[in-house]
Amino acid sequence: MRILVTVKFTPDLQSQRSFTDGTVTRTADDGSMNELDENAVEAALQLVEAAGEGEVYALTVGGADAVAAVRKALQLGANHAIHVNDDAVAGSDVFGTAAVLAAAIRKVHDENPLDLVITGMAALDGLTSMLPTALAAELDWSQLTLASSLEVGDGNATIVRHLPDAHETVTAPLPAVVSVTDELNKPRYPNFKLIMAARKAEVMQWSLADLGVDAASVGAGASRTTVVDASPRPPRAHQQIVTDTGNGGNALAAFLIEKGLA
Amino acid sequence: MSTADNPIAVLVELRDGAVARPTLEALTLARSLGTPVAVWLGTEPDADAVAQLGEFGAAEVRVAAIGAEARYPAKAGAAIAAATEDASLLLVVSTFLNKEIVTRLAVTTGAGVVVDAAGVEFVDGEVEAFQTVFAATWNVRTRIAGKAIVGVRPNTTTASAAEAPGAASIVPISVQLPATRETVTAVEPVAQIEGVPLAEAPVVVSGGRGTGGDYALVTELAELLGGAVGASRDATDEGWISHEHMVGQTGTTVTPALYVACGISGAVHHRGGMQASGTIVAINMDPDAPIFEICDFGVVGSLFDVLPQAIEAVKAHRGA
Numbered sequence: 001m002r003i004l005v006t007v008k009f010t011p012d013l014q015s016q017r018s019f020t021d022g023t024v025t026r027t028a029d030d031g032s033m034n035e036l037d038e039n040a041v042e043a044a045l046q047l048v049e050a051a052g053e054g055e056v057y058a059l060t061v062g063g064a065d066a067v068a069a070v071r072k073a074l075q076l077g078a079n080h081a082i083h084v085n086d087d088a089v090a091g092s093d094v095f096g097t098a099a100v101l102a103a104a105i106r107k108v109h110d111e112n113p114l115d116l117v118i119t120g121m122a123a124l125d126g127l128t129s130m131l132p133t134a135l136a137a138e139l140d141w142s143q144l145t146l147a148s149s150l151e152v153g154d155g156n157a158t159i160v161r162h163l164p165d166a167h168e169t170v171t172a173p174l175p176a177v178v179s180v181t182d183e184l185n186k187p188r189y190p191n192f193k194l195i196m197a198a199r200k201a202e203v204m205q206w207s208l209a210d211l212g213v214d215a216a217s218v219g220a221g222a223s224r225t226t227v228v229d230a231s232p233r234p235p236r237a238h239q240q241i242v243t244d245t246g247n248g249g250n251a252l253a254a255f256l257i258e259k260g261l262a
Numbered sequence: 263m264s265t266a267d268n269p270i271a272v273l274v275e276l277r278d279g280a281v282a283r284p285t286l287e288a289l290t291l292a293r294s295l296g297t298p299v300a301v302w303l304g305t306e307p308d309a310d311a312v313a314q315l316g317e318f319g320a321a322e323v324r325v326a327a328i329g330a331e332a333r334y335p336a337k338a339g340a341a342i343a344a345a346t347e348d349a350s351l352l353l354v355v356s357t358f359l360n361k362e363i364v365t366r367l368a369v370t371t372g373a374g375v376v377v378d379a380a381g382v383e384f385v386d387g388e389v390e391a392f393q394t395v396f397a398a399t400w401n402v403r404t405r406i407a408g409k410a411i412v413g414v415r416p417n418t419t420t421a422s423a424a425e426a427p428g429a430a431s432i433v434p435i436s437v438q439l440p441a442t443r444e445t446v447t448a449v450e451p452v453a454q455i456e457g458v459p460l461a462e463a464p465v466v467v468s469g470g471r472g473t474g475g476d477y478a479l480v481t482e483l484a485e486l487l488g489g490a491v492g493a494s495r496d497a498t499d500e501g502w503i504s505h506e507h508m509v510g511q512t513g514t515t516v517t518p519a520l521y522v523a524c525g526i527s528g529a530v531h532h533r534g535g536m537q538a539s540g541t542i543v544a545i546n547m548d549p550d551a552p553i554f555e556i557c558d559f560g561v562v563g564s565l566f567d568v569l570p571q572a573i574e575a576v577k578a579h580r581g582a
Contacts, residue, residue, distance in 0.1 A: 036512070095369070121512065128377050129358060133335060133365035142443040143335070145362060162452075162505070163359055164459075165277075168333065169448035176443075182512050183505070224374030229403040233394065236542070236558050243549070244563025249571020252543065253579065255559045259541060261465070261520045262487060262576045 001054030001152070003044040003116045004108060006101055006135070007037040007073050008123045009066035031065065033072035036120035038187035043180050044118050045077045045188070047152055055079045057108060061089055061100050067203055074198035075190035081203040082108070088208055091220025098134035100218055103211035105139060109175070116157065119179045121146055132179035142172030145179040266321045268296035271349040273342060273360065274315070274323075276304065278454070281311050283462050284355040286421035288414055289318040292353055293424060295384060297321050300430065301345045301352075303332040307432075316430035317423045326435040333446050335359070337439045339366030344437040351389055353382070356413035357461075364411045374406035377413030378515070380538070394538045416462040417517045452506065458490050460507065465489025465520045466536070468509055472525015472546060472565055475502040479569040480524050486573060492516065492536075494526045510535035524565040528553025545569070 011031045041058065048054035058073030060066045061084040070081035084104050092100065105117055117139070122129040136143035144150075147159035157178060158171040190198075208215050216222065242251050256262035270292040275282040285300075292298035300320040305327065307315075312323050326341035342363065346352050352367075354360045356378045368375050376382075376391040383390055389410035392403045406412075460466065465487040469480035477491065484491045492509040493502070509516055511534035521539035526532060528544070528551055536542070537556055544557040545565045554560045561568050 093374070094365070128375075129361050130365045130375065130377065133362045134369060137336075137366060137369040143362075144444065145335075146358060158447075164357070164452065164461075164506070165454075166452055167450045168446050169450075170444050170446050172444040224368075224372070224407055225376060226405045226407070227402055228390065228405045229401075231401050233399055233401055236556065239558060239560075241549075241554055241557075241560040241562065244561050244568055246567075247571075248545075248561040248563045249568040249573075250575050252545070252559065252561055252568060252572040253575030255543070256487075256520070256572075256576065257579050261541060262579065 001048050001051040001116075002057075002112065002114045003047060003054065003118060004057040004059055004105055004114050005037070005040045005044045005073060005078065006117065006119045006131075007041070007058050007060050007069045008034040008120075009060060009062050009069040010034040010123055031068060033069040034120055034123045036122055036182060037069070037073075038076070038120075039180050039182050039184055040118045040120045041073050041076045041078060042185045042187040043147075043150060043178075044116070046185065047116070047150075057082060057114075059101065059104055059108075060084070061097060061104070063087075063090065070203055071198050071201075072190075074201050075195050076188060077194060081201060082206060083203050084206045084208075084211070086208045086215070088215035088219045091223055092218045093223040093225050094128060094130045094134050095138075095224065096218035096222055098131060098138045100208070100211070100213055101131075101135055102138040103213045104206060105135075107206075107211060113175070115174045116152070117141070117175070117177045119177070121179050121181045129179075132177055136177040139175075139177065142174070142176035144170055144172055144176050147178055147180045148183045150178060150180065150184060266297040266299055266348075269299045269321075269349045270296040271299050271301050271324075271342075271346040271352040272320070273352065273354040273363075274300050274302045274307075275355045275357070275360075277459070279308075281314055282355070282459075283421060284414070284416040286314075286318050287416065287419040288353045288355060289315065289320055290421050291382065291414065291419045293319040295351065295382070299324060299349065301342055302326070303328060303338055303341055305329055312430055312432060317427045318421065319424035319427065320430045321428065322433050323430045324433045324435050326437050328437065328439060330446075330449075331439055333449070334442050334444065335362035336366045336442050338363045339370065340440050341435065341437045342367050343371055345435045350409060351382070352411045354411065354413050356415050360413060364413065368411060371409055373409040373411045375411045375413070376404050376406060379412050379414050380418040380517075382412045382414070399537070415515070415517055417464065417519070457485075458488075460490045460492060460509070460514045461516060463490035463516070464518050465522075466492045466509065466516050466518045466539070467522040467524065468492030468494065468526055468536075469497060469503075469524045469565075470494035470526030470532075471496045471500075473497065473502070475500065477503060479565065479573070483522065483524075483569055483573055486576060487520065487522075489518065489520070494532050495529070523553050523557070524569065526553055527551045528556065
């Protein structure tokens with residue numbers, strides 16, 4: 001079982017997040033691997049453990065800081081780490097990012113075929129959830145997205161996905177791109193031995209030229225969308241907090257009535 | 263295909279075979295931008311649905327009768343592509359499935375996409391969409407070059423019928439569906455939550471750890487205010503209430519006019535799913551709970567004391 005997991009460097013959710021020149025500000029001191037990608041790494045590790053053989057690759061694309069995301073995957077138990085680091089990638093939209101990831105995946109796949117690519121369901125900084133679909137389309141592999149359960153066998157993968165109107169069971173031949181929800185599993189914690197090993201582990205550094213990707217086809221220049229304005233929302237004005245000393249419910253009702261909400 | 267001037271395509275969202283309210287909101291938004299044309303996937307629409315779409319301004323209902331094939335994002339995307347060749351802008355309701363469908367569509371047409379938008383307008387002939395991001399702490403405006411697709415969140419436009427409603431004409435769309443590698447082998451319908459769906463509710467009353475699993479008061483207030491019942495991840499993890507009720511970044515994102523958080527501390531994942539709500543009310547025993555940082559009105563106290571009194575006071579006010 002050979003599985004590649006795509007992981008993303010995202011700002012710490014608890015930190016103040018912001019924009020610089022129309023793109024999300026990402027710095028190493030307050031960021032790590034996107035939390036929902038932990039479920040993807042966990043799914044890959046469990047499948048390899050159950051198969052009794054195989055390898056897990058962690059792949060990220062981004063600036064120098066993004067290496068923290070693949071190091072986190074190594075700490076959790078991934079065997080290999082790849083970092084596509086090229087200034088020309090900056091400002092890519094989801095389609096540009098998918099093209100770069102797909103080129104890196106093909107490079108791994110062509111040397112030794114992969115069975116699966118696993119991703120998280122969304123990145124907690126962007127949350128568009130479009131990347132897994134774009135990646136499956138770009139690779140022209142099977143698309144099994146939003147998996148709440150995942151089984152692999154006999155050359156197929158089968159998932160159950162929970163949509164608002166129905167629970168769908170979907171099956172498709174390998175290789176497949178699978179995105180997993182946080183319902184699928186409970187990610188493990190890194191153990192001390194792996195943390196120490198991850199520090200010294202080699203991270204493969206690839207450029208767009210290594211992947212045969214034309215720099216002009218990705219990045220801000222090729223993006224179909226451009227952020228033209230970004231500004232922090234003002235905090236809520238006239239905030240009222242009362243302590244209930246026997247009249248809290250009446251105060252709440254009065255507030256709702258005054259606002260025309262009751 | 264069309265005689266519509268500046269057609270703005272709107273993908274129709276169905277619930278139990280009827281047009282869902284967010285579609286009427288999207289048609290209302292589309293009227294401010296051009297001539298709305300509705301795109302209908304699945305089985306043939308009935309006369310009531312066509313009449314309602316016309317009432318909200320749709321000049322045409324373009325029907326791709328692809329039945330259950332609409333469950334496949336790549337096939338749905340191909341059908342929409344065939345139905346929207348003349349439209350510079352497509353509006354869809356921002357759901358997980360629609361995000362997959364429009365991604366497939368954009369891969370084939372080269373369109374630019376913004377999802378989870380609160381609104382959209384034309385600026386100098388180009389589409390600009392606005393969103394709130396980072397758990398609703400920032401406002402962002404994004405320009406889309408060329409053909410555009412915008413996923414719009416429910417409750418961001420107030421649905422209203424057109425001033426001069428017309429009868430929508432039905433335009434059949436023929437489409438060559440692409441083969442897919444995937445096969446949907448089972449579809450198990452989910453029992454729908456009674457009343458208004460969480461994502462579209464104008465009022466959401468949510469309960470968290472502080473309920474101890476007792477949702478009677480939360481439900482009573484929700485019913486009184488005509489709203490839906492939500493929950494925190496803690497509560498759904500405990501099994502107190504089903505996952506369909508979970509408000510948060512990986513559950514349902516809500517933007518009601520009123521959000522009432524009962525016994526919810528306000529973890530960052532929860533705030534990300536409700537922080538863009540109009541008015542936020544919080545009830546919590548812990549004065550340091552993060553939910554109080556983002557509320558308009560907060561009560562430090564027990565929801566088991568505060569809610570019954572508030573419910574009686576609202577009833578008394580209405581009776582007066």
